[in-house]
Structures are given as structure tokens and as C-alpha cells.
Amino acid sequence: MLMVGFAGFLGILKIVLMALAAFGLFDAAFRREDAFRAADKQSKAFWLIILGIALAVAYLFSIFSFLPIIGVIASIVYIVDVRPALKQVGGNRGWGRKGGSSSDGPYGPWNGGR
Template structure:
């Protein structure tokens, strides 16, 4: 009975690890390529490959192997470090600190062309 509960816990943990990698992968798919370069992070294909490998490895291998641990670390690095930098570089701040001004706004307010 205890082993069955432990196996269920490991199965749940495996699903969580796969969901983490899948979230990072789908987020990276919908980000622009130039935002990765503007944020001074690795390229978009690099992160797509790393996150896809993390998803596949977390599906195939056991939790006790070191490969899923590497995949989890890569997913966490993307979600915690790369994703916020790419969102900021692409202009998608997520509503935090954005005023919603127009494209002609300067640092001290709207630019009216010297009128």
C-alpha cells in the first residue's frame, strides 16, 4: 500500500516536470526571435531545442535519473530568467509598470512635434 502511494507521488511529480517543460516550450514557440537577441540571451532555436529535449527526457526517463533533473534545471532557467527578459525586450511587460501611452510618447510625456 505504501509503495502504491509512493508510485502515485512519483507519477504526479513526473507530470509536473513535463508540464513545466511543456509550458516553457510553448512559451518559447510564441516569442519573437529578435526579442531573444535583444534580451542578450541565447537564440530562439537554442531554447526550443533545450526545452523540447527537457520535455522528451522527462517523459522517457525515470525521476531518479540525472537527465530529467538537467531538464528541470533548464526549464526553470528559461521560466525564471529568460522569459521575463524576452517579455521585456519584446514590449510585453504583462501590465506591470506600463502606462499604456502612444508610440510618440517620450520619457517626459507626449511629443507634439514642436507645436
């Protein structure tokens, strides 16, 4: 009975690792290439390859192997370091951003609502 519970926990952990890598992969896929250069990070193709490998490794290998650990580290680096830098330079156009004019401030338009 204990082994069944442990196997269930490992299955959930594997799903979480795959979801983390998949989130990073899809987020990187929808970012603009020039945002990566503007944020002074590695290229978009580099992150797509690294996160794709991380997703495949999380799916194919056991949790007890060192390869999924390397993949989760790469996913965390993307989510914690690269993604905020891309958002800061405005690389999230078209992905999770509402439309507005260039004169919009954080609380509304700067031009008096014209």
C-alpha cells in the first residue's frame, strides 16, 4: 500500500515537471525573436530547443535520473529570469496583453481620454 502511494506521488511529480517545461516552451514559442535580443538573453531558437528537450526528458526518463533535474533547472531559469526580462522589454505583445494605444498609462490614457 505504501508503494502505491509513493508511485502516485512520483506520477504527480512527473506531471508537474512536464507542465513546467511545457509552460516554458509554449511561452517562449509565442514571444517575439527581437525581444530576446533586446533583453540580452539567448536566442529564441536556443530556448525553444532547451525547453523542448526538457519536456521530452521529463516525459521519457524516470524522476530519479539526473536528466529531468537538469530539465527542471532549465525551465525554472526561463520562467524566473528570461520571461520577466522579456515582459519588461515588451516582448509579450499578442500573448496575454490587452489592446490599447501607445498613450495609455497604467491607469488610463495620458491624453485625457481622446
